[in-house]
Amino acid sequence: MKTIYQMMSLLFFMLVLSLPALKYLTEEPKSHSTIENRALASLPDLPLNFDQLTSARNDFEAYLKDHFGFKDSIIKRINGINYFLYKETTSKRVSIGKNGYLYLNSHGNDNKNAILKSVCNVTTPTEATLKKMKSGLNRFIDHHQTKGIETAITIIPTKSKIYPEFLPNMEGHWCDNTHPTWIDEFISDLNNSQLIYPLALFKAWKTEFDVFLPKRFHWNGKTPYKMAQKILKHWNIEQTLFPSSSIEPIKSDLNNHLAGLAFFDTTTKYSYLDEKMTRCRNADCITGFKSHYERGVVQQYKRNTDNSLTLLILSDSFGPGITRQLPIGFSEVVSVDLNHLQKNEEKAFIKWIVKKVKPSHMLYVMHDGGIIWQSLRLNRMLSKVE
Template sequence: MKTSLLKIKEFLTGLVDYLVVTSFVVFVCGVFVFFIFDIGVLNATTENRNLKSLPVLPRSFLQLQKYTKEYTAYFDDHVPYRNQITAFYNKSLMNIFKISGSDKVLLGEQGWLYFNGNDGKSFDEYLGKDILTKKQIELLETYLIDVNEMLRAQGRSFVVSIAPKKETIYPEYLPDGYSRGSKTKMDQVVSILKDKKILFTDLRPQLIAGKKEQQLYYKTDTHWNQHGGYIQYSSVMKDLGLLAQPAEYFKIHNLPEQVSGDLASKMLGRDDIRENWETLGFSSAVIVDPDPQADNGFSAENINAPYKKNVFVFGDSFSRVLTSLMAESFREVRFEWAYDVNYDLVKSSNPDFVVLEFAEGKVSALIDSIAKNTETVPSMVIGVRETNNVSWRFDEFVEDDDVLKINGWAHINKKSSEKSLISVVLSSDTTNYLIPTMPIRRTDVTTHFSSLNFDDSGFSINLKKKNLQKGIYSIAVYINKKGIIALQYTDKIVTVN
């Protein structure tokens, strides 16, 4: 009896081993058959990048070395079901070991996912390990003050709105060991905005209170949902002194099918974790996409809007909800994906309101963009000749070892300032610089002269002298009015040591 049982056991063990080995061989052979005949390759539809193409056969030993690397990359990209296998592996890590298969995503409790940055260090900001330096604070403070003053001088309202990170509003689902630091970058920015009395509302208290009523951020995505975006919209409208449309107006509801957010895709490599996704049930605005005046944006028009005003939003991906909601309140809404205000777009579109929106995690990107723009070296111009037909005045002229700051107005004699581009020229014995200025609306100049329209005659510059060659420079005003060029030297000089 025992002998029979042993034989049966040996037979079953051998059968299992045979089936396992056979299945493995069939799978491996199938992979290569699919690869050779290009069957079932699903990678191209699930990755947001161009896959490597088959390299050309080498014709020399040097080409052979390059070919080996290129073919390896091609093979890695086109192995059938690579994405599916990767997704299965990452999903096993999530379900069995409760860890994320990607450094970019932090797996929280109850299915909540958090973005950890492309470098896997985003949470250093939340933990208070990565805060703004004194120099960064000064740069941001100067920029926000200058933008606010310039837009107010032009008769426009300027509002700043910051979208908090998900972990700032939903810290209760974070894994153990992730506690908010005593000071974060957002705390520092909020302090600047409040001290300088720039139109701004800290959304954190409203969002924390609002989450008790309903979910405001997606579990599987970086962003908030329509209800979270509505809190931002109503806050911006309040800052502008206007009434927001009631939440019921938009008929927010879930899409028929569930959707997988960007964090789920980053963690698993495919859209395997889905959740309810909100959308608007009513919209009377007409979207114009893309906006011909914006490089990376769109505009919306609404003839039925309660406010016959125009608004320009400079922002990031969090602005998508804001702009769609604001389109129900304003005659025209323009959006440009940017981390700072584009003065040329403001001047050309002439909005009544300007909104600068950025995510809490993009504070450093905003400062980097500001630093890049302020570090721009002025362009050199050759053969500048004085025309002696410009009226001008410097209301403010401040020079120290590092910075030259000028605020004033200028216009071509006997011509209005409409469609005039004003620059400042610095001229030495060896070098001339042409420096673009920020436009400032000056209705007071029009009133003073009571002849032509000089509303666009105002200007301002804030120039770092380290970008200039050493020397003593005379200062001139340069105006280009639809091809009419005028240049007038002033009695001011600037010294660069």
């Protein structure tokens, strides 16, 4: 009897081990993973000679890892355990704080907390870097102002500056709000009336509504809408469009860092459905765009209005949030996220897009966590254009 139980246990164990292979054999191989949101390795060809053997082995290994049976289910459950038990994600770029508040701590996995350390004054740039940053911001404004384009830069305070109390303990200690940071002092010293830094405004709004939603580190809802109103006021432009609003669910930024899980917040959504507005969001919106910015995406809003004002927005990932709100004062809004613009494209693109759009107004949107990189790029970009 003992031998029978042992055999049954062995057979059961072998069956369990074979399940992933059986799952793979009974399914059509996928080319894209919905859970991981990426392309999967394709089945490589058999090696024809010894030289191809090493690369073929690596290709087969990548293919088997991507098409392992029940992989999606395993990823989903591991991520669920990490989040619900340990409040962790598989990404080093985000931090989960108190009450489930989500923060972006860096732009790369190899430099954890780089954004938080910069924004919260743990690390500061050198004087030489600050000088180049100052040059970049001022040159961008001055260069386009002299061409008759009303130009401004808005620097968006990130979530850690507004909600430091929900950061994890160590990061919360960094982001003590009692003293000005180097960013605050740097912007104050610039003393440029065309540079908009709404830190005090965001802190005041915080008492009225969620400036940043708990499970998002990008802005949504009321904040970019009210910021759009502030920008119109800065330029003395009348708001001519008053959209209706409703409370609706919105996907959390956390979904991009916890494959297989779905989280939502609720936000205020502004509706422009009743307006005669055309919207376009792809590289084909503007003829010739792709030849100047290969990996770029452009957004374009047009509507019938008494004014003929055209706004060009250049931005980081915070641009899209306010782009959809700014038609409240412009007949046309064109917005380009510059995150994928290559160095060899910079000079030609900036000259081309300004000439193509012919804006009456120009706005550069960046968040404070990217102020060093964005300012240095502006300095480099303008040195090529001027």
